[in-house]
Amino acid sequence: MSILYQNEHAGCFNNDRSEKPQIEVKKIVKGDTGILSLKDNEIVFITEGRISFVANDSSGCEGIKGQILFLPAGANYSFEALAHSTITIFRFYESIKLCDNFDLEKLYEKKALTNGYRVRTARFGTLDINAHLWHYLDGLNDLISKGMRCRNFFKIKIKELLLILRSFYTKEELHDFFSPILSDDTVFSEYVRLSWKNFRTVTEVANSMHMTHKQFYNKFIAIFGKKPQRWMNEGRARIIHNEIISTRKQFKLIAAENGFASDTHFTRFCKKELGKTPTEVRYGKKQVEENVK
Incomplete structure (x- = not known):
């Protein structure tokens, strides 16, 4: 039926x-x-x-x-x-x-x-x-x-x-x-896991939870075992790497969707966190060098 x-x-x-x-x-x-x-x-x-x-x-x-x-x-x-x-x-x-x-x-x-x-x-x-x-x-x-x-x-x-x-x-x-x-404060950890991508900085995340930067920082390290900015950068790098290699999105769109104000900032972030430019991630460093010659 x-x-x-x-x-x-x-x-x-x-x-x-x-x-x-x-x-x-x-x-x-x-x-x-x-x-x-x-x-x-x-x-x-x-x-x-x-x-x-x-x-x-x-x-x-x-x-x-x-x-x-x-x-x-x-x-x-x-x-x-x-x-x-x-x-x-x-x-x-x-x-x-x-x-x-x-x-x-x-x-x-x-x-x-x-x-x-x-x-x-x-x-x-x-x-x-x-x-x-x-x-x-x-x-x-x-x-x-x-x-x-x-x-x-x-x-x-x-x-x-x-x-x-x-x-x-x-x-x-x-x-x-x-x-x-699971953590001793799952409400906190799950809010962070599900919402961090909506914020550009650690301070913005802390403010959204009505916590001071120090309160948020100390609780974050106690639960996640890493500094919040490092954790956020690693998470954003994973998302960006996946979108670069598994989609055909333009780099400008990926940058904008992940909160980067300019192509320069986006490229600098990729080089620091992924070790390559966005073009090198998508096409491979050797191919990029050959195309430049």
């Missing part, structure tokens, strides 16, 4: 026609490869096949049918389909909250950690799809295949997903799954 009144749904402002909807079902052919630069946290369900993921820090994970992967925002990932695969992707535009009465921070509490939880710093979180989630996914994927792309529907289904995770997985399992983003 198809969706009734399809033209009305297609013309609704809540119909998600974006290239990356909040929930997406994708089929990937064996041998396909690509690069992901995540601006939001993603949960990926592998319902068919086998896919290899490698993060920018060289850590890797091979997901197979029946597994769930948690991919945190702020990193680049390369992937390769090792078999014909089908995945369902959930994109989280806001901080993840399992339910109204259970924030992720509760998984990090020292009391819980001393009761047998494993402290991890892995780039990937993994879970097995249980019977409840298979049932949930079957219904969801069927509706999406029939053209359901309503943003309100996606919000409801994401809330349902989180409630299923909260209800049918142990806190130990959820701790390990979400461990890449």
Whole structure:
């Protein structure tokens, strides 16, 4: 049975026609490869096949049918389909909250950690799809295949997903799954992860959180283990590198989208953080030198 009144749904402002909807079902052919630069946290369900993921820090994970992967925002990932695969992707535009009465921070509490939880710093979180989630996914994927792309529907289904995770997985399992983003102040760390790209300077980020520069600086180092400007520069460099090598965008557009006031500033940043000019990153230094001759 198809969706009734399809033209009305297609013309609704809540119909998600974006290239990356909040929930997406994708089929990937064996041998396909690509690069992901995540601006939001993603949960990926592998319902068919086998896919290899490698993060920018060289850590890797091979997901197979029946597994769930948690991919945190702020990193680049390369992937390769090792078999014909089908995945369902959930994109989280806001901080993840399992339910109204259970924030992720509760998984990090020292009391819980001393009761047998494993402290991890892995780039990937993994879970097995249980019977409840298979049932949930079957219904969801069927509706999406029939053209359901309503943003309100996606919000409801994401809330349902989180409630299923909260209800049918142990806190130990959820701790390990979400461990890449857990801290003793997940609200702070997730705000930074999801919002830092909207600001040019550390002071602007601090002001947006109603903190002094010193307060923000000290909390940032305690959680991320790096100076905030260095962390932001590394994150911006990863995004820029991915856009240069995996898109055909003009350098002026990439510079503008990443907050650079001029081509000169953009080129100087690339040389400092990537070791090459934008042209050398895209085409290779040797080819650029040959074209100059």
